[in-house]
Amino acid sequence: MIVISRLCKIFNAGSADEMIALNEVNLTVGEHEFVTVIGTNGSGKSTLLNAIAGNIVPDAGKITVNGSEVTAKADFQRAKYISRVFQNPFSGTAPGMTIAENLLMAYNRGRHSYPVINLNAKLRDYFREQLAILDMNLENRLETIMGSLSGGQRQAITLLMAVLRPPMVLLLDEHTAALDPKSANQIIKLTRRFIKEYRLTTLMVTHSMQQALELGTRTIMMHHGQIIEDIPEEEKKFLTTEDLLCKFEDIRKTEKLTPEMIEILKNQYA
Template identity: 50%
Template sequence: MLKLHRVTKIFNPGGPDERVALRQVSLEVPQGQVVTIIGSNGAGKSTLLNVIAGVYSIEEGAIFLKGQDISSWPEYRRAAFIGRVFQDPTRGTAASMTVEENLALAMRRGKRRALRWGITPEERRYFKEQLAQLGLGLEDRIRDKVGLLSGGQRQALAVLMATLTKPKLLLLDEHTAALDPRTAKVVMELTQRVISQHQLTALMVTHNMDQALRYGHRTLMMHEGRIILDISDPLRSQLKVSHLLEMFEQASRNSLEDRILLTSPG
């Protein structure tokens, strides 16, 4: 499904502030697998997702989606197959446009935008139905501007928008980290529901080790641009957060700072 072959990403190559964010990362994710990714700040988790989404070009290696080499595709072209939810709820939605307009934009993912009417009546009905499933009362606010919604509502909408067209791949970049614990739980449950409903392939970056082990089928740990741990079910299901922390400490020396970061609920 998704395959990365020795992918290297260097920021400011050759410059005085050169930084290697990914070092020859190889990864294969089969169809329908949900992978959680953990690691300290600067480990390369977000860079990994951005490189897959095409936000950054890569210096070495190749990226394949469904057997097709997409390494040189621009971001908007890859977006036809890749849904994304960002950490900041304001980044995944257009504040000055209404709820239904945002969904209509998402409905046309990867399609040519022509001079056809932007929202059809059937779509409006479909959106209401989908919004009702969120259980946040958004189905009665489809004409409201998204900027008027709360952070949690916006993020739930962003999850819905990212998955509306059942993309081949879903990338979640700490998408519950900016929310309060209760809202985070609601959004996470929603995410899990859509993923299993559409049997999506997904990569989820998280700061929360407990979350990393609880969700999905496989967990990756990254450190300094490398994948230092790759563990799948059923072995993974026996793993505890403390084990993970131990492994992490073995791999990295600067444990104290990371322990604080990794155990904080998010």
């Protein structure tokens, strides 16, 4: 369970490029809830995810995960509770190491690693079983160097690594955006499966309206650093992508047509 209260983040405060990324955001994500996040560019959705993961320090506000406050903790300190899958399929794995070695890192997530050799035959068998779930014929390539795999394969392994030790919170940051459609589909299928199987509390940022509606139990829409729509599961069922686009269109209209502009238009057509 994540509770976010009055979270603020301003980039380049005081300069001409000042940008309010998060403006007093309040959000509660319940246990086992799967929230999809959509929003325009610069709406603050990635900043929100980064703040939860610990990659950025908010200017104000509070974040608690399962009751313990993590606002000031570094990213690696939160890894015990939180797993991440990045947009860049190359960010989540170490290219110079084998698949087995990468999985071992995930297997040890949030725990101290000691100078003992844990990567034994038993653990390899376990990794093989897990890789088989991906259905990419990777189960017999444990000693393959990660760098030689495709983006889709690497993202699938990253996803597997994120859930190898089921976390309290899973953060997905447009994790299919950089993939070809076929790989993206595969990853989405796996995402769905893992979240269901492990009943993970999930926050997923996406660019795809379709994904946002099809997946998850709740969708939030962000704009200008604020949550402007919060759509519960019951409502989502009846919503189409067109409806969502309309909502965006509405925002665009209200934004573009500021009172001054309306004034100008009036003068032109008068």
